[in-house]
Amino acid sequence: MIQTPDAEMLFRHEDAKFAEDVIFYFPHPGIYGVGDGASLFYPRDASPYLYEYAGRKLTGAQIVGAVVCLELSRVNIVEDFSRALARINGVVVKAQLEELGIPSHEHEIEPGLNFAIARIEDVQTEIIYGGDVQCLWVSKEGSVGITPNQCMLNEADMRTLHAKLLAESGGDLNLAWNHSMPVRAQIYRERINTGHERGYALLNGQEGLLDCWGRMSLPTNDIQTMLFFSDGMTRFLGESDDDIKHSVLGFYKGGGLASLADKVRAREREQGRNLATCQYGEKTAVALEF
16 A cells, blocks of 8 residues: 655745646655746746636646646556656647647747656655756655756856846846847757756656656655755755755754745845846745655
């Protein structure tokens, strides 16, 4: 019988224009995690591209999140987890984006999800991850591990690009972002699901996902705590996975996910005014205690 750990979940929209994060919480097939949507680029002073889906107007990333969430809830308890996720990416997501005509122009990139998702079974727990969503775990003996943020090198490049364009635009954030859009799109086409040394995996229907996502397995009985969190929960907490690991766990132990989110928001208030995107990032996390 699959264990059902005690769970805490947190979602804060903050000042993101559209909520594109998603929580995966399906105790019956034992699937838990977080997804962080990545939509098509659009001008900073405008709204994202919206598409009709299930009677609502949604961004491309919201549609991918809704599709993945629905399909994960339907995973059979005996289905191999990695095969299930590959099937969802390669058949369901790809078909849905094609049906909606996304992307509609050659210069656009497919919307998708950064993700960290685990399948918890009696003997082993499998974690599959891609992009900048991370999973942290603490063993019953006290050792701590974390999945890498695959986007760290790319994000460093994007910060450098943003600083350069911001200086060239006289400090105009909107102008700097708009000038960066075609450059970012080209870089992302070269790096997402391609195996590029500064690239990363994104669940967006592309076949290359399977060669770029990360996979690992842990003995279920050894796990005390698991945390899944979007990058909005780690802003300004450090420049390395090791920094993130220690900061996230320390703040979580000090008061749960709300304490962690509050600490990050305080740092965003101090340091986030000139970010390319919103000052206060969308924050999503799931905590499991065994």
